[in-house]
Amino acid sequence: MNVRRRLISATAVTAATALGLGALSACSSDSAATGNTDKFDVVASFYPMAFLAEQIGGDHANVTSLTEPGQEPHDLEISTQQRAQLEEADAALYLKGLQPAVDEAVSQTGIKTKIDAATLTTLEDHGSTEHNHEGEEGHAEEEGHAEEKGHAEEEEHARDPHVWLDPVKYAEVAEGVGKAFEKADPDHAADYKKNTEALVEKLNGLNGEFENGLKNTKTKVFFTNHAAFGYLAERYGLTQEAISGLDPESEPSAARVKELQQEAKADGVTTVFYETLVSDKTAKTLARDAKLKTDVLDPLEGITDKSRGDDYFQVMEANLKALQAALGAK
Numbered sequence: 001m002n003v004r005r006r007l008i009s010a011t012a013v014t015a016a017t018a019l020g021l022g023a024l025s026a027c028s029s030d031s032a033a034t035g036n037t038d039k040f041d042v043v044a045s046f047y048p049m050a051f052l053a054e055q056i057g058g059d060h061a062n063v064t065s066l067t068e069p070g071q072e073p074h075d076l077e078i079s080t081q082q083r084a085q086l087e088e089a090d091a092a093l094y095l096k097g098l099q100p101a102v103d104e105a106v107s108q109t110g111i112k113t114k115i116d117a118a119t120l121t122t123l124e125d126h127g128s129t130e131h132n133h134e135g136e137e138g139h140a141e142e143e144g145h146a147e148e149k150g151h152a153e154e155e156e157h158a159r160d161p162h163v164w165l166d167p168v169k170y171a172e173v174a175e176g177v178g179k180a181f182e183k184a185d186p187d188h189a190a191d192y193k194k195n196t197e198a199l200v201e202k203l204n205g206l207n208g209e210f211e212n213g214l215k216n217t218k219t220k221v222f223f224t225n226h227a228a229f230g231y232l233a234e235r236y237g238l239t240q241e242a243i244s245g246l247d248p249e250s251e252p253s254a255a256r257v258k259e260l261q262q263e264a265k266a267d268g269v270t271t272v273f274y275e276t277l278v279s280d281k282t283a284k285t286l287a288r289d290a291k292l293k294t295d296v297l298d299p300l301e302g303i304t305d306k307s308r309g310d311d312y313f314q315v316m317e318a319n320l321k322a323l324q325a326a327l328g329a330k
Contacts, residue, residue, distance in 0.1 A: 040185045043086050045094035045102045046073040047302045048164035049117060051312045053093050055199045056178050060188040066102060070304045072277045073098065078105040086111060091184055093117065093177060098161040113184040118161065120176030121169045126160040126230030126240075164300060166231035167210065167316070171203040206316055210236055213320050218328030221267040223260060223292075225274045225283045228299035238327070243272075243282055261290045271326035273297035276306045295322050 039062040044050035046067035053063040066082055067073045078101045086092055091113035092106050106114055163169040178196030182189035214236045222233075227242035241260060263269065271293045274283035280294070287294045298307060298315050308318035323329075 041090045043089040043092050045099055048300060049093045049095060052174055052177050056174065056181055056192055056195045058191060058195050060185065060191060067302060069302055071302065073301045077101050091115060095161050097159060113180060115177055115180045117173045121163050121172040123159040123161065123163065126227060160230045162228045162299065163231055165229055166235045167203045167207040168235060169231055171200045174199050174203065202313065206313060210320055213324055213329060214238065216330040219268040221269050222323065222326055223269055223272045224297055225278065229297065243286060257286055260286060264290045264292060271295050275299055276304060277301055295326060297322055
C-alpha cells in the first residue's frame with residue numbers, strides 16, 4: 001500500500017532482495033513480509049501491539065512483529081533487515097520505553113505513521129520494589145549531586161510500560177490505535193472503527209470478569225518474579241510484591257528475599273508467581289525457602305507453546321484463575 005514502495009527503483013529492489021526482505025517473517029502473526037503486500041502494512045514491536053493491530057486492522061492489515069515468539073522483548077536488538085522492514089511499512093506500532101532498540105529504530109525511519117502506545121494512555125511510576133539498604137546513607141551523600149542531574153531521565157525510565165495487563169488501559173490504547181489507523185488508511189476507516197468498538201467491548205467484558213472474580217479474596221497480596229502487574233494490581237485493589245523490579249533480569253538482594261519471606265507470613269501469601277519467558281530460578285528458590293507454592297502469571301509479552309492460551313483473552317482469563325486460586329477467592 002505504501003506509495004514509496006511503488007516507486008522503488010530496480011536497484012533498490014535488488015538491494016532489498018540482497019537483504020532478504022522477501023523472506024522476512026520477524027515473528028509475525030502473518031508470515032508475509034511487511035513490504036510485499038497491497039494491504040495496510042503494520043510493523044508491531046511485540047505481541048500486545050501486534051494483537052491490537054490484528055484485531056483492529058482485520059482483513060485490511062498485514063501485521064508483523066519485531067519480537068519473535070519466545071523472545072524476551074526487553075532484550076530485543078533490531079537487525080538490518082528489520083530496519084529496512086520498518087522503512088517499507090505503512091505504520092509502526094510500539095510502546096516507547098519498553099524496548100530501547102525499537103524506540104531508536106522507529107525514530108530513525110521515515111515511516112509516516114508512528115503510533116506510540118505510551119501516548120494513548122497514562123503511564124505511571126510503579127517503581128521497583130527492590131531495596132538496597134546497605135551503605136545507603138553514605139552512598140546517597142557521595143553520589144547525590146550526580147544523581148540529581150539525571151533524576152528526570154531516571155523518572156522517565158521508571159514509568160511502568162505494562163499497560164496491556166490492565167484491560168481498561170489496554171482499551172484506551174486500542175481506541176487510540178483505531179483512530180490512527182482510520183487516519184492513515186481512510187479508505188477502510190469504517191471497518192477500523194467497527195473493529196475497534198468490538199475489541200473495546202470485549203476488553204470491558206474482561207475487566208468485569210476481573211472485578212467480580214477478585215472482589216472477595218482472603219488476601220490481596222501476591223508475589224511475582226518481576227514488577228509487570230502494577231496496573232492490574234491497582235485496578236483491582238491488589239498489592240503486587242515483586243522479587244525484582246521492572247527489569248525481569250535484575251537480581252534481588254538478600255535483604256529483599258528476607259523481606260518477602262516475612263511478608264508472606266504476615267499477609268497470608270500462598271504462591272510465588274513466575275513467567276515463561278525469563279528464568280524461574282529465583283521465584284522457585286524463594287518459594288522453597290518460604291514454603292510457598294509456585295504458579296505462572298503470564299505478563300503476556302509473547303505467546304508460545306507454553307502459554308496458557310492462544311491469544312490475549314485466553315491467557316488473561318488463565319491469569320485470573322491463577323490469581324483467584326492464589327488469593328483465596330470466595
